[in-house]
Amino acid sequence: MYVDSHNHVRNWSQDATQSLEELYRGYKQKGIYGIGLSDHYDIGNYTGDTEWIFDIGDYIATFSPYKRSLTEARREAEESGFFRPAFFLGLELGYLQDHIEGLQGVVSTPGLDYFILSIHEIYGKNPYDFFEEIFAKPQKQVYEQYLELCLQAVQDFPNASILGHYDFISRYAPQRESKMNYSCLADHFDSLFQAMIEEGIALEINTGTVRQFVKKDLSLEDALPDPQLIRRYLDLGGELITLSADAHHVSHHGQYIKETISFLHRQGVRRLAYFHKHQAHTTPIQ
Numbered sequence: 001m002y003v004d005s006h007n008h009v010r011n012w013s014q015d016a017t018q019s020l021e022e023l024y025r026g027y028k029q030k031g032i033y034g035i036g037l038s039d040h041y042d043i044g045n046y047t048g049d050t051e052w053i054f055d056i057g058d059y060i061a062t063f064s065p066y067k068r069s070l071t072e073a074r075r076e077a078e079e080s081g082f083f084r085p086a087f088f089l090g091l092e093l094g095y096l097q098d099h100i101e102g103l104q105g106v107v108s109t110p111g112l113d114y115f116i117l118s119i120h121e122i123y124g125k126n127p128y129d130f131f132e133e134i135f136a137k138p139q140k141q142v143y144e145q146y147l148e149l150c151l152q153a154v155q156d157f158p159n160a161s162i163l164g165h166y167d168f169i170s171r172y173a174p175q176r177e178s179k180m181n182y183s184c185l186a187d188h189f190d191s192l193f194q195a196m197i198e199e200g201i202a203l204e205i206n207t208g209t210v211r212q213f214v215k216k217d218l219s220l221e222d223a224l225p226d227p228q229l230i231r232r233y234l235d236l237g238g239e240l241i242t243l244s245a246d247a248h249h250v251s252h253h254g255q256y257i258k259e260t261i262s263f264l265h266r267q268g269v270r271r272l273a274y275f276h277k278h279q280a281h282t283t284p285i286q
């Protein structure tokens, strides 16, 4: 039983091409029990002239009719013989310090089940377009700065449900050796994990990073997260891990999820989390 809480659909996320129906179909085929929709809401982030925001009221009105818990999805399947995954409604909030007030207003809107706090900019630039400028600095320095931004975001939004892709920045590092290792960044990870655990914010393992590393021709083992990092999170008392393919396109459905589940199991993770009405729930990992 598994819920993937991080997904995007077209018309709401500017970098997504799939529809909600395609997402349902894909996840049903993969046997995924629940879908969380988390479209991009990035105040201050532009593509050309368009800011990555939308009308929250419209978003909630459009997708609320799909909401159903795991229990409701199961009951419905028993009665009708037709299984439709559970559905939760969230947002992926792009954290920018200059826009805290605007973002706070958005997350306090009733009708959302959760929100993912994500860092999509560093040194005022998005790493997708500006990786060369960003990585003109030493890799370790960039990673430390990224983790400091994650910590700042967690401190500014202690009501967040999930910290999205802690390793997002590593996807854009030009070096072949670009995995974020616990041992090189131990103090930064410890402070971040402690703050998250204290606030009940879940750690997201996002297979978008695995996808990017495999594209760089790395082996699956090298593309998966650093095992030490997961074990450290558990040692510190962390109990909330979410796992997601961060699907933007049909080809992303369930990508590397099976492999990552067995990797997490090997590190001692026994349950995975998802959020419903701002409450964390967990399901057994295997």
Ligand SMILES: [Zn+2]
Pocket (backbone or CB within 6 Å): 092, 118, 120, 164, 165
């Ligand atoms: Zn993101």
Ligand SMILES: [Zn+2]
Pocket (backbone or CB within 6 Å): 006, 007, 008, 092, 246
């Ligand atoms: Zn995303």
